[in-house]
Amino acid sequence: MRSRPLGEGDRLLELFTREKGKLSAVAPGARKIKSRLAAGVDYFTCASLLLYKGKSLYTVTQLEIETTFQKISVNIEDYLYGMYFCELLGKLVQEGEPYPAIFNLLLDCWNFLDSGGIDREILARYYELRLLSLLGYHPHFKDCLHCGSSRGPFFWSDSSGGIFCKRCRPTNSAVFSISGGALAIANRLLNAPAALKLLNLRATAAQKKELLEFTHRFLLYWTDIGPLKGLSLLEKINTP
Numbered sequence: 001m002r003s004r005p006l007g008e009g010d011r012l013l014e015l016f017t018r019e020k021g022k023l024s025a026v027a028p029g030a031r032k033i034k035s036r037l038a039a040g041v042d043y044f045t046c047a048s049l050l051l052y053k054g055k056s057l058y059t060v061t062q063l064e065i066e067t068t069f070q071k072i073s074v075n076i077e078d079y080l081y082g083m084y085f086c087e088l089l090g091k092l093v094q095e096g097e098p099y100p101a102i103f104n105l106l107l108d109c110w111n112f113l114d115s116g117g118i119d120r121e122i123l124a125r126y127y128e129l130r131l132l133s134l135l136g137y138h139p140h141f142k143d144c145l146h147c148g149s150s151r152g153p154f155f156w157s158d159s160s161g162g163i164f165c166k167r168c169r170p171t172n173s174a175v176f177s178i179s180g181g182a183l184a185i186a187n188r189l190l191n192a193p194a195a196l197k198l199l200n201l202r203a204t205a206a207q208k209k210e211l212l213e214f215t216h217r218f219l220l221y222w223t224d225i226g227p228l229k230g231l232s233l234l235e236k237i238n239t240p
């Protein structure tokens with residue numbers, strides 16, 4: 001997820017592993033031209049690693065590449081989205097704790113970017129909502145939290161993490177109106193059984209803007225992650 005030079009020719013990596021979640025490891029000599037590890041420690045690479053556990057850090061001793069998502073690095077937008085997925089994940093998960101479902105989610109999303117033909121903004125909302133849900137922050141936008149009514153208009157409440165109908169909306173805390181169209185898309189992103197459904201999902205520019213604002217409100221309200229560098233870069237390139 002992250003890589004920086006260390007010492008003479010090593011790299012310090014932040015890895016996201018299926019078995020042990022996030023961990024830091026040194027890839028010795030990975031910056032040297034003839035290094036066997038160099039290619040495998042690139043971004044957007046899925047590899048099998050043999051790690052030696054030292055006192056404070058792991059060391060990569062062997063590496064076999066499973067998949068590389070090479071096309072992501074070629075297109076600047078794909079690259080920024082791919083890196084944003086890593087940044088968000090790195091901030092939300094604990095070191096040394098396994099999250100196999102999130103591991104699969106990241107691979108799925110990288111795969112979508114790599115294959116192309118997908119609306120990247122929708123993919124990013126899918127990733128954020130699913131990630132939050134897998135971490136236990138599951139927004140409720142199926143029906144009114146209070147009376148169960150499925151008739152709009154609806155109002156989102158940050159502190160409740162869900163929607164209310166017009167009659168039940170709380171008066172003592174902040175609520176924001178959210179359109180039926182945006183809600184339907186968010187619901188589908190969160191509950192679609194297969195990520196493949198994303199390919200057929202279409203949203204208007206206004207709905208995408210609404211979803212972006214809503215998802216980030218939710219993210220920043222419930223998690224304490226501070227500003228996201230990747231997100232502000234993406235906002236710059238997405239603003240016409």
Ligand SMILES: [Zn+2]
Pocket residue numbers: 144145146147148149164165166167168169
């Ligand atoms: Zn209600």
